[in-house]
Amino acid sequence: MIYPQKLNSKKSNLLVRFGVLLSILVALILLLLNRHFKPRVPWAAIANGGIIYVWVILFYSIKKNINIAGHVLLQTLALSALTVFIDYQLGFKAWSLDIIIPVLIIIANVTMFVLTIISHKNYIKYAMYQLVISLFSILPIVLYIENITHNKVMCIIASIISGINLALSLVLCARDLKETVVRKFHM
Amino acid sequence: MKSKKEKKLYWRRLDNSAKIFPISAGRKYSTVFRLSVVLKEKINPKVLENAVNMALDQYKSFKVRMKTGFFWYYLEENQKSPIIEEEKDYPCQYINPRTNNNYLFKVTYFENKINIDIFHALTDGNNGTTFFKEIVYNYLELMYPEVFQEERRARNLEIVEYDTEDSYVKNYDKKAKSNASSKKAYVLRGNFLKLGAVSAIHEMIDLNALKEESKKHEATITQYLTAVLIYSIYEENYKKSKSKKPIKVCIPVNLKKYFASKTMSNFFSYITLEANMEDKNMDTFEKILEFVKVDFKNRLVEEEIIKTMSANVKLGNNPIVRIVPLELKKLLVRLSYIEIRKYTTITFSNIGRIGIIGKYQDYIDYFLFLIAPESVEKIKCSSCSFGNKMVFTFTSILDNNKIQKRFYEFLKERNIKVEIESNGVLDDISTEIK
Numbered sequence: 001m002i003y004p005q006k007l008n009s010k011k012s013n014l015l016v017r018f019g020v021l022l023s024i025l026v027a028l029i030l031l032l033l034n035r036h037f038k039p040r041v042p043w044a045a046i047a048n049g050g051i052i053y054v055w056v057i058l059f060y061s062i063k064k065n066i067n068i069a070g071h072v073l074l075q076t077l078a079l080s081a082l083t084v085f086i087d088y089q090l091g092f093k094a095w096s097l098d099i100i101i102p103v104l105i106i107i108a109n110v111t112m113f114v115l116t117i118i119s120h121k122n123y124i125k126y127a128m129y130q131l132v133i134s135l136f137s138i139l140p141i142v143l144y145i146e147n148i149t150h151n152k153v154m155c156i157i158a159s160i161i162s163g164i165n166l167a168l169s170l171v172l173c174a175r176d177l178k179e180t181v182v183r184k185f186h187m
Numbered sequence: 188m189k190s191k192k193e194k195k196l197y198w199r200r201l202d203n204s205a206k207i208f209p210i211s212a213g214r215k216y217s218t219v220f221r222l223s224v225v226l227k228e229k230i231n232p233k234v235l236e237n238a239v240n241m242a243l244d245q246y247k248s249f250k251v252r253m254k255t256g257f258f259w260y261y262l263e264e265n266q267k268s269p270i271i272e273e274e275k276d277y278p279c280q281y282i283n284p285r286t287n288n289n290y291l292f293k294v295t296y297f298e299n300k301i302n303i304d305i306f307h308a309l310t311d312g313n314n315g316t317t318f319f320k321e322i323v324y325n326y327l328e329l330m331y332p333e334v335f336q337e338e339r340r341a342r343n344l345e346i347v348e349y350d351t352e353d354s355y356v357k358n359y360d361k362k363a364k365s366n367a368s369s370k371k372a373y374v375l376r377g378n379f380l381k382l383g384a385v386s387a388i389h390e391m392i393d394l395n396a397l398k399e400e401s402k403k404h405e406a407t408i409t410q411y412l413t414a415v416l417i418y419s420i421y422e423e424n425y426k427k428s429k430s431k432k433p434i435k436v437c438i439p440v441n442l443k444k445y446f447a448s449k450t451m452s453n454f455f456s457y458i459t460l461e462a463n464m465e466d467k468n469m470d471t472f473e474k475i476l477e478f479v480k481v482d483f484k485n486r487l488v489e490e491e492i493i494k495t496m497s498a499n500v501k502l503g504n505n506p507i508v509r510i511v512p513l514e515l516k517k518l519l520v521r522l523s524y525i526e527i528r529k530y531t532t533i534t535f536s537n538i539g540r541i542g543i544i545g546k547y548q549d550y551i552d553y554f555l556f557l558i559a560p561e562s563v564e565k566i567k568c569s570s571c572s573f574g575n576k577m578v579f580t581f582t583s584i585l586d587n588n589k590i591q592k593r594f595y596e597f598l599k600e601r602n603i604k605v606e607i608e609s610n611g612v613l614d615d616i617s618t619e620i621k
Contacts, residue, residue: 002225002300002555003387003610004274124196183198183263184256187509 023051042089049085053078069115069129076108076133097143098151102158105137109158109165116169123173127180130169137162197247197264198254201308203355203503204453208308209253209260210513210520214383216561217281218307220536220569222319223300223555230296231330236271238325239294243269246318246347248451249309252289258513260308265289274302277385278610279559279582282306294322299552301326311455312538312556313441316571318451320543327550338545347451354448355500363497370461372435372532375424375565377585385584386612387557388591392577393604400601404476409537410483412579413438414476416535416568417462419593421475425464434462437534442496445489456496458486459531472597528563535568543573553578560584588613 027048034044056078080101087096112130116123140155208218243250251262267288274297282304287293291309295302305315328335380386401411417434425434442454460482462469469475502508541554556571557580566583581591598605
């Protein structure tokens with residue numbers, strides 16, 4: 001005999017499928033209730049935004065061998081999107097753009113700063129995420145220039161921290177950054 | 188403390204053939220092939236793990252993982268060790284790059300057998316065999332150090348560094364024109380096996396008897412087996428349909444026979460035999476064999492092989508293809524690939540004799556070579572030989588084995604000794620064959 005008698009059949013991830021189906025069902029029920037009771041706050045949309053956020057994070061987290069810098073980037077982007085969505089649902093007072101996104105950018109940059117300091121020998125693994133976070137960090141300034149946000153202080157603080165972080169990365173790991181760009185963008 | 192080396196992880200572009208595999212591959216189209224060796228005794232997993240790690244230290248090109256770039260995937264040095272497990276899946280399953288510590292191959296064992304499943308983006312059957320043989324040599328040397336002391340010393344154990352050249356790009360002809368046929372191929376009919384099962388049926392053929400029979404017809408073994416295969420398809424599948432499309436058999440060709448190359452990456456091309464059954468009135472085996480011999484003669488020539496290879500290189504080097512972002516490439520390739528694959532009925536890959544040196548042969552029963560079937564090419568065939576045993580393997584996702592059975596009966600009728608082994612998926616029929 002050269003093969004095991006029982007071989008695995010197709011692995012269908014039933015638990016995940018059941019979870020997604022249940023989430024869709026809950027989301028639909030929430031929307032129906034919302035429509036029926038017509039509350040002042042569209043809480044069904046906010047709750048559904050939360051459900052989507054949870055699934056995005058869950059799908060990313062259940063993958064093995066995930067880069068820690070990848071988590072930082074994903075959380076920054078996902079939380080930014082979620083808060084903008086909630087802000088929009090509550091009448092768009094721009095608090096997400098004035099406060100939350102700059103704070104998220106500050107946290108992301110400080111985290112990347114710490115990562116760079118403690119493991120700059122492995123920096124090549126984080127380089128790409130660092131570049132994307134730096135690119136995203138320009139957002140508050142752009143929004144301020146375009147007159148969409150009004151909190152100048154937060155924009156400046158976020159931009160300075162992001163600038164310092166990028167400068168430090170360039171000083172410590174310029175070669176790695178260049179190498180990463182060459183690898184990722186080879187044609 | 189982490190070494191300075193960790194900072195500079197080696198990386199390389201995918202070779203020209205490999206570019207397409209990660210873009211098109213998925214659970215239903217794995218592009219994985221398997222090599223197995225059946226030894227004369229039970230496998231020791233711990234020793235196997237050491238043997239694999241030793242082989243990886245020697246063949247650096249295999250110690251890599253796949254990374255995603257903006258335009259293409261690429262390979263990067265992998266600092267982890269692969270995970271060796273007992274066999275529990277069907278052969279040639281999709282290798283999820285996120286499992287097995289990101290390796291693009293998977294080593295498993297069962298009873299007396301060692302398997303290596305290799306994702307085609309990493310290498311081809313010929314180079315895969317070289318690496319697999321190294322694992323087998325290491326395994327036997329670790330199991331019996333006193334027996335193989337001299338052999339180990341005599342073996343060339345030079346470290347084969349990472350590949351730096353793409354032999355396709357080095358050898359292709361910019362002016363060569365494509366010779367690809369525009370005719371779609373006959374697609375095998377039948378119901379699929381349930382739950383993603385893959386059947387593997389190995390027909391173990393007496394090599395001397397097969398050689399003699401082929402010689403009688405002035406054909407090579409590959410030509411003879413190809414003709415038997417076309418005949419079996421014709422009798423068991425084609426005749427029952429009203430299709431007028433040709434039976435097209437894709438035969439991979441090892442390009443190292445035509446060009447000097449030391450690459451351990453892919454370096455193969457293929458020829459496609461196009462049997463127009465109705466037009467040429469090919470209703471007997473003899474007529475089919477005559478056609479196969481002539482078509483082989485016409486197609487298996489350097490000029491034709493260069494044309495096929497060059498067309499593929501030109502496509503990979505096309506500036507428009509190159510600037511399309513990877514995610515868009517994936518979308519376009521996956522949408523078009525089902526259609527593209529309809530230009531082949533079946534693939535038959537013969538890697539030939541697996542040469543094992545000296546005393547090592549005494550510990551080996553035979554080798555197996557398998558390639559992954561998929562939704563369009565529902566059956567794929569492969570073969571290799573060791574000693575006087577040629578193992579012709581059918582891997583299939585169809586729920587019947589009529590073609591396999593006809594193939595077996597044909598050889599038996601010609602007094603060629605054939606034994607059957609299978610993975611039991613089509614058990615009732617496999618036993619029926621016996």
